[in-house]
Amino acid sequence: MDKKFNVPEGFFKNTFCVFNEIQVPEIEQRKFDYESKSGSCYYFTKQGMYRLSNHWGRLANSKWRLIPLSIETDKKFKWGFAPWTSFYPDNALDELYFIQPDYLNNSVNYQHKNNPDYDNKAILRTSFETTKRIKQARNILTLTSWAKYFEYEDIDDLRKIIVEQLIYTNKKLEEIKREL
Numbered sequence: 001m002d003k004k005f006n007v008p009e010g011f012f013k014n015t016f017c018v019f020n021e022i023q024v025p026e027i028e029q030r031k032f033d034y035e036s037k038s039g040s041c042y043y044f045t046k047q048g049m050y051r052l053s054n055h056w057g058r059l060a061n062s063k064w065r066l067i068p069l070s071i072e073t074d075k076k077f078k079w080g081f082a083p084w085t086s087f088y089p090d091n092a093l094d095e096l097y098f099i100q101p102d103y104l105n106n107s108v109n110y111q112h113k114n115n116p117d118y119d120n121k122a123i124l125r126t127s128f129e130t131t132k133r134i135k136q137a138r139n140i141l142t143l144t145s146w147a148k149y150f151e152y153e154d155i156d157d158l159r160k161i162i163v164e165q166l167i168y169t170n171k172k173l174e175e176i177k178r179e180l
Helices: 127-142 145-149 155-168 173-179
Strands: 015-022 041-044 048-053 057-059 062-067 078-083 097-102 107-112
Parallel strands (some): 015 062
Antiparallel strands (some): 048 078
């Protein structure tokens, strides 16, 4: 791991970032560069940030998500790493987020418009609007009670049609269902 790298005060304010969970990094015998009041610990390098924490998601006024390793563990504290280029500005007013589906795992998540994976097709929304749409899409992907009113042979096809409409249009969920 690199030698200590100084990060500006308030590095964690108003940012969005997706960290990847990692095994315990090889750490030189040194103190953490920063320890938060909530117990998270940080190492800063020229390449990015290592974070050890038992809480991910919303923190202070930022959104930091952890993509877990494929190996499930019962550890409460997990290590994550993110390169500095993965930190994007966040606020509640601007349309900064798009929804990204994962049909293999029946899930959706949000990503920042500065993410290199953004295809400029998914509608950008504010944090609040994105959260509302994600909740609707997750319900469509995981529940079945809503589907009893539709005559579709394959519920998975129907789910995908509805979720795609939630991602790529501004139609309300009720409107999408009515049109089907």
